[in-house]
Amino acid sequence: QYGYTLPGWRKYNLTYRIINYTPDMARAAVDEAIQEGLEVWSKVTPLKFTKISKGIADIMIAFRTRVHGRCPRYFDGPLGVLGHAFPPGPGLGGDTHFDEDENWTKDGAGFNLFLVAAHEFGHALGLSHSNDQTALMFPNYVSLDPRKYPLSQDDISGIQSIYG
Numbered sequence: 001q002y003g004y005t006l007p008g009w010r011k012y013n014l015t016y017r018i019i020n021y022t023p024d025m026a027r028a029a030v031d032e033a034i035q036e037g038l039e040v041w042s043k044v045t046p047l048k049f050t051k052i053s054k055g056i057a058d059i060m061i062a063f064r065t066r067v068h069g070r071c072p073r074y075f076d077g078p079l080g081v082l083g084h085a086f087p088p089g090p091g092l093g094g095d096t097h098f099d100e101d102e103n104w105t106k107d108g109a110g111f112n113l114f115l116v117a118a119h120e121f122g123h124a125l126g127l128s129h130s131n132d133q134t135a136l137m138f139p140n141y142v143s144l145d146p147r148k149y150p151l152s153q154d155d156i157s158g159i160q161s162i163y164g
């Protein structure tokens, strides 16, 4: 009632587009990891995500290395930073990039694309880092068992404080 709201999307129907695919995984596996990474958040909010294959989506997803396009953030080669995402807003807002210099996988080896995507999409929806080490939004990559529900109560209360 004080008019104070966390920065979030002011709509519940968001579109996303996968601009390019990593050669590390099958296209279908990338589609699935991205879709599941978004579903983690849509399961606990009124948010809906629609995949489009051309034009400008709210969340433009791409695999990039080092300095890329007009993106103000750069990647650092293998390891280190795995991805970045921009908070909700027009243009670059919501866009999510993954570092192509990593080995992306859907199982134990390398970095689990689903887990990193779910973390980055948390940022794309307006969440910042959590200091709760069991949280998906914890700043350090912990190879959680992706089959387990990756969201912690901290993540859920965070996202619901924006899109409750």
Ligand SMILES: O=C1CC=C(NS(=O)(=O)c2ccc(-c3ccccc3)cc2)CC1=O
Pocket (backbone or CB within 6 Å): 080, 081, 082, 083, 084, 085, 115, 116, 119, 120, 123, 135, 136, 137, 138, 139, 140, 141, 142
């Ligand atoms: O804003 C930032 C700045 C630095 C980041 N470091 S990262 O890309 O190496 C990264 C770190 C942790 C995760 C992660 C954390 C918890 C569960 C799953 C992934 C994902 C990516 C990730 C990020 O989103």
Ligand SMILES: [Ca+2]
Pocket (backbone or CB within 6 Å): 075, 076, 077, 078, 079, 080, 081, 082, 099, 101, 102
């Ligand atoms: Ca890197």
Ligand SMILES: [Zn+2]
Pocket (backbone or CB within 6 Å): 064, 068, 071, 072, 073, 074, 084, 097
């Ligand atoms: Zn980028």
